[in-house]
Amino acid sequence: MSYCIKCNVEVDSFIEKCPLCQSDIQKSDNIDQIFEEKKYPEEIIEEEGAEDEPKISSRRKRFVAWEAVSVSAGVPLLIIIGINMFIERSFTITWGKYPLTGIILAWLLISVPLLLLKKPILIVVGETLSLIAFLVLIDFYDNGSIDWYYQLALPIIGLTILVTSIVVISSIRIKNKGVNIAAFVLFGVSTMCLGLDLIILSYIHETITIKWSLYVIIPLTIVGGFLLYLHYRLTRIVDMKRVLEIKKKLKT
Amino acid sequence: MVNNDAPYSESFKVNDRFLVGVSDRDKEWHRLENAATGFSLISSPKIPQVFRLSATMKETINITQLQKALNNIIVRFPYFRVNMKTSFFWHFWETNLDYPKIYPDSKFPNNFIPITNKSEFPFRVKAYKRRIAIEYSHCLTDGTGGLTFLKALVAEYLSVRGVKSEDWGDILRPNQIPILEEYEDAYRRYSQKVKTGREFLSKAFIIPFKREKVGIYHVTKGIMPIKKVLEEAKGYGISITEYIVSNYMESLQELLYSFPASLLKKNLKPIRIMVPVNLRNLFPSKTMRNFSLYILPEIDPRLGRYSFDEIVRQVHHFMKKEVHAKAFTSTMYKNTTIERRMFLRLTPLALKKFFGQRGYYYIGTPAYTGILTNLGRVKLPEEIEKHIEDVEFVPAQVPVNKVGTAMVSYKDKLNINFGRIIKDPIVERFFFRNITKKGIPVKIETN
Numbered sequence: 001m002s003y004c005i006k007c008n009v010e011v012d013s014f015i016e017k018c019p020l021c022q023s024d025i026q027k028s029d030n031i032d033q034i035f036e037e038k039k040y041p042e043e044i045i046e047e048e049g050a051e052d053e054p055k056i057s058s059r060r061k062r063f064v065a066w067e068a069v070s071v072s073a074g075v076p077l078l079i080i081i082g083i084n085m086f087i088e089r090s091f092t093i094t095w096g097k098y099p100l101t102g103i104i105l106a107w108l109l110i111s112v113p114l115l116l117l118k119k120p121i122l123i124v125v126g127e128t129l130s131l132i133a134f135l136v137l138i139d140f141y142d143n144g145s146i147d148w149y150y151q152l153a154l155p156i157i158g159l160t161i162l163v164t165s166i167v168v169i170s171s172i173r174i175k176n177k178g179v180n181i182a183a184f185v186l187f188g189v190s191t192m193c194l195g196l197d198l199i200i201l202s203y204i205h206e207t208i209t210i211k212w213s214l215y216v217i218i219p220l221t222i223v224g225g226f227l228l229y230l231h232y233r234l235t236r237i238v239d240m241k242r243v244l245e246i247k248k249k250l251k252t
Numbered sequence: 253m254v255n256n257d258a259p260y261s262e263s264f265k266v267n268d269r270f271l272v273g274v275s276d277r278d279k280e281w282h283r284l285e286n287a288a289t290g291f292s293l294i295s296s297p298k299i300p301q302v303f304r305l306s307a308t309m310k311e312t313i314n315i316t317q318l319q320k321a322l323n324n325i326i327v328r329f330p331y332f333r334v335n336m337k338t339s340f341f342w343h344f345w346e347t348n349l350d351y352p353k354i355y356p357d358s359k360f361p362n363n364f365i366p367i368t369n370k371s372e373f374p375f376r377v378k379a380y381k382r383r384i385a386i387e388y389s390h391c392l393t394d395g396t397g398g399l400t401f402l403k404a405l406v407a408e409y410l411s412v413r414g415v416k417s418e419d420w421g422d423i424l425r426p427n428q429i430p431i432l433e434e435y436e437d438a439y440r441r442y443s444q445k446v447k448t449g450r451e452f453l454s455k456a457f458i459i460p461f462k463r464e465k466v467g468i469y470h471v472t473k474g475i476m477p478i479k480k481v482l483e484e485a486k487g488y489g490i491s492i493t494e495y496i497v498s499n500y501m502e503s504l505q506e507l508l509y510s511f512p513a514s515l516l517k518k519n520l521k522p523i524r525i526m527v528p529v530n531l532r533n534l535f536p537s538k539t540m541r542n543f544s545l546y547i548l549p550e551i552d553p554r555l556g557r558y559s560f561d562e563i564v565r566q567v568h569h570f571m572k573k574e575v576h577a578k579a580f581t582s583t584m585y586k587n588t589t590i591e592r593r594m595f596l597r598l599t600p601l602a603l604k605k606f607f608g609q610r611g612y613y614y615i616g617t618p619a620y621t622g623i624l625t626n627l628g629r630v631k632l633p634e635e636i637e638k639h640i641e642d643v644e645f646v647p648a649q650v651p652v653n654k655v656g657t658a659m660v661s662y663k664d665k666l667n668i669n670f671g672r673i674i675k676d677p678i679v680e681r682f683f684f685r686n687i688t689k690k691g692i693p694v695k696i697e698t699n
């Protein structure tokens with residue numbers, strides 16, 4: 001009889017190490033080997049259909065996806081160029097520059113996160129630059145000069161990127177997650193509305209004006225504040241699960 | 253009121269539309285029962301849903317004779333002689349007129365059976381030295397159905413080898429005609445429309461180790477004298493299942509408290525064990541398909557450390573309270589929601605599988621720490637018994653919980669098999685050390 005003194009269990013006489021703790025097995029002299037044999041074969045038979053799917057790295061998968069997106073964008077791009085040249089009977093792009101710029105923007109917006117997946121800062125920079133370039137070009141195509149871009153497009157892009165980044169980063173980094181994230185989103189929406197109101201009206205009236213955004217900011221700030229109070233203060237004082245349980249009992 | 257006397261013909265009134273539809277001259281098709289529907293939606297190489305029952309004979313297996321016995325006996329089990337087909341909305345069984353073949357055994361059992369492949373049977377008979385093992389897809393049957401087939405195959409094998417018996421007991425023989433009740437979806441027969449609401453369980457303590465490569469499955473078998481275990485259980489006035497579940501919980505509690513402080517804090521959640529219940533003991537049925545549900549006894553270490561006596565009390569009273577027919581009829585009804593709601597029925601199979609697998613990973617299995625299934629005592633006629641040395645039950649792989657446990661007793665031995673997909677036998681170590689501390693001798697065998 002073979003024995004593991006650590007686990008107090010008996011094992012087959014041909015076992016060298018305890019299957020439970022890997023300690024050396026204490027062997028006894030009177031080994032009964034008549035019925036002791038390996039209980040399973042050594043060879044591993046892969047079940048048909050059970051083997052792992054062929055491994056493709058996530059990097060490779062992303063590259064293939066990017067290639068597919070690029071080809072999908074390239075086909076309409078070439079068609080538009082061809083039709084534009086055919087209609088104009090010259091090697092110049094006229095009306096085609098609008099859809100072409102749109103397609104290139106879409107391709108950039110998809111390509112940047114696909115190629116820079118684990119670099120969030122680079123993704124934000126890449127996406128912002130793509131949008132900026134797109135709006136500059138659209139503004140320029142209009143009459144050959146840049147007019148509304150600096151007062152309207154650039155501040156809106158800047159504001160959107162800034163507010164989104166703050167909300168996303170603070171939501172990820174915060175330790176105690178709950179309704180506080182909803183509050184952050186509400187504050188973000190309020191800031192966006194205030195910014196849009198300010199930027200758009202100031203552009204139209206050429207003076208610093210705030211109008212409709214106040215109707216959004218006031219309720220959203222109150223609701224956001226209540227959510228923060230609920231999250232940080234009330235849940236510490238009162239066990240909400242118990243409160244809900246009492247309500248449930250009262251209902252029944 | 254629970255209708256325990258529901259005639260099975262009643263259930264066929266419901267099933268008639270689906271059960272015996274002739275799609276080919278010799279082929280029948282029938283729908284999956286409720287549990288099989290669930291298993292078919294989640295089954296994949298990562299979640300094989302395959303369990304294994306085996307009988308170790310006194311002599312080396314003769315493969316030719318075993319194949320002959322299998323060919324003879326499969327005719328008696330037409331509901332096992334099937335192949336899973338896929339339609340746009342559901343899977344269904346269709347008669348497979350081929351004969352199942354004998355496979356060589358592998359180091360790692362209970363891996364995925366691609367049951368939707370053409371002519372593939374939802375079970376595999378494997379032979380190794382003196383052992384006949386059958387690995388079943390859970391879509392086909394449960395432990396009781398599986399054991400009935402194993403007993404029939406082993407008896408037929410012995411019969412082919414010239415063993416004669418006056419009385420085959422409850423063993424099904426090839427010359428018998430299968431009865432319709434063996435096909436039945438007993439869940440449908442006994443489920444009753446009772447609305448009791450749903451209870452959502454909190455997440456349980458899950459063994460925090462990384463699974464090994466898909467396909468690797470470690471089996472650790474602990475053999476102990478049934479007499480000694482029974483003695484110990486009787487000392488507490490409880491059944492063997494309750495005693496082993498209590499020990500399992502105590503071991504998991506010890507394992508949890510062996511963690512460093514930070515890991516302990518992170519994992520301090522209820523220890524909940526899934527204990528399947530054979531519903532044939534509560535609702536008379538001869539079905540060979542799945543007919544079991546489960547209960548979930550638990551202890552909550554957040555309330556403090558439990559003594560063994562406290563765990564025993566908790567488990568014993570919980571099982572007394574939960575294992576009764578009334579509780580299960582409403583559960584059966586709730587489980588058939590997917591088959592009753594029109595929008596769920598009309599959801600394409602691919603979508604059902606997508607959400608089914610995610611539900612399994614994120615909602616279903618995280619609610620319990622481990623599974624412990626007891627097939628009970630295997631009784632065989634004396635003539636057969638003297639040719640069989642041992643009977644073994646290996647649980648299906650549990651990818652989320654990582655360790656599963658199955659027990660079966662035969663002759664004077666209680667076999668507890670642990671199956672795990674992690675490298676370290678940490679649960680087994682705590683469990684068997686715990687058992688031996690109580691004075692029960694254990695012999696360990698592994699793959």
